[in-house]
Amino acid sequence: MTFITNPRILASAAQAGGRLQSQDGALANLTSGYYPTMQVELDPHARALFCFMRPDGRPSYTPELLRDMSAIQRDIYCATTAPAPAAFRYVVVGSRIPGAFNLGGDLHLFGAQIRAGNRAALQAYAHACIDIVYTNATGYDHRVTTVALVQGAALGGGFEAALSCNHIVAEKSATFGLPEVLFNLFPGMGAYSFLSRRMDAIRAEKLILSGRVFTATELYDMGLVDVLAEDGDGEATLRTYLARLDRRYNTHQAVLQARHRVHPLTREELIAVVDVWVDAALNLEEADLRKMDRLVKAQTRRHGDVGLRSAAE
Template sequence: MFFSRSIVPAALSAGHREALVPSPAPLQLPLRFDNLELRLDAPARTLWCTMRPQGRPSYTLELMQDVHRMQAATVEFFASHHAEKGERPADWFVTNSAVPGIYNLGGDLAHFAERIRSRDHASLVRYGHIAVEAIHRNSIAFDLPLITMALVQGDALGGGFEHALSFDMIVAERSAKLGLPEILFNMFPGMGAYSFLSRRIGRRQAEELITSGRIHTAEELHAMGVVDVLAEDGEGEATVYDYIARHSRKHNAHFTLQRARRRVDPVTLEELRDVVEMWAEAAMNLGEADLKKMGRLVAAQERRLASLASPGYANAAE
């Protein structure tokens, strides 16, 4: 179960799939992809996946493809390490962002608007399916003996929030902002929000959070039960290490608890894909007024990125 290499996604091209065929030599970390990096902190038995997007920190197809590659590489790393040393290399997996103040701004709204105006329903479905295949793989910890965390140290909006929800735990700094603004342009978040939130906080609260369009602080969401561990601002990474240090001796119990949760209340890939198709169908019903509101959100994202000091952003992406 834990060392299967069947994770290579069908959504990747044949060339990408060939590049991920396990080689005889053990896979070495760190691994650098175009938009993220995977490294091992061996003393803490923790894999870190840091998003370093080349462009806008949203869920572009390029970032999602790198997520697929990273997931496949993680499985290969476990398999090769186990074959060489007879043990697993890590117990914890943490994903975070190198962009100051931003975890992820969500779906590629400019791409969505372009596809809707072109009446290209198939492209929206394809985008959503690629996204939820990665989301689902997160939600089952890549079928590996890992406890997974999202470390949110800035804005996690729309699809960025959905991505964080797909991990076993969310650790967030107190003033981080998380929310689902899709209702503002007459849409709903179609890539896991309802599935994961309804299981975390119940159907009624999940629907209230989705339909309000409000952006919440991590402190507010911690009180609601969405955020699992609240960190002080600037202390997110230290809080993750402290949590790991305090719980590592009972990893077996905590990991088995997560396996039981997935068994008792599973989020299936079929469920996620079905909701994507509802989302794509709803997107085709948007009018020009809705698309203009979507465009204003894109413009707001661009202003936000322009406000980041370019040298600082460049350094963060190195």
């Protein structure tokens, strides 16, 4: 019998042959370089699984990256299934792209599908993103503790992905922002839900509508970042933090579960909000889409070339 509740995980297992991967098989996948756009490393001493994003081109949530993240999440579920003890207690999400955690949604795909009026494609992409952040936020049905290690820029969906984790460790030079308002949209992949739980609705809305880029220190002062690390020391600081958490593992797990009880987050809430985002995206005018295009070009100049196949497909 399985107690996995995430419908995407169950659907993925069904497509793979109607059953979930065995615990040993899933762990073998996780430690064998099985995912083209991700680098996964198991640190037995830290009892942590490190999942580093490394998408081709502009560091955004491409369909290929979402595919690999979904597969990793399925294997993490299976690798942490009782009764055998799991090989790790913590799942760390980071990036191997210098200067960037993640710049957010695939804006080339958005522009192409909005211009085509393709609601189904936008909705499918958005729901895939929601399943990723929902799994982070719920700690894989409370099996593990999720931690974001932010080195570089975390913008749009990148910021939302960091917020979805139970803890955030950020280097001091890291930056965070929700630029969607610059092209007349709003961040729909969880920002409102996560920020309003970590802060309050009024301050969350002010942050979302500001369009500002914040430093890690500013977010630490707001209580959004849990630990600040010196530049270049992010991974070492994170391991120290995990060791501190592990010394009181039972307490921290109980507090996380209490947090979920007091401020419950449902997949249905996230889906309802992201469907509002889909409607708003389809209402964008050509002038808004040109602003989106200019943002892509600016990010491309700073962070590297973009694979254009997403927009063409």
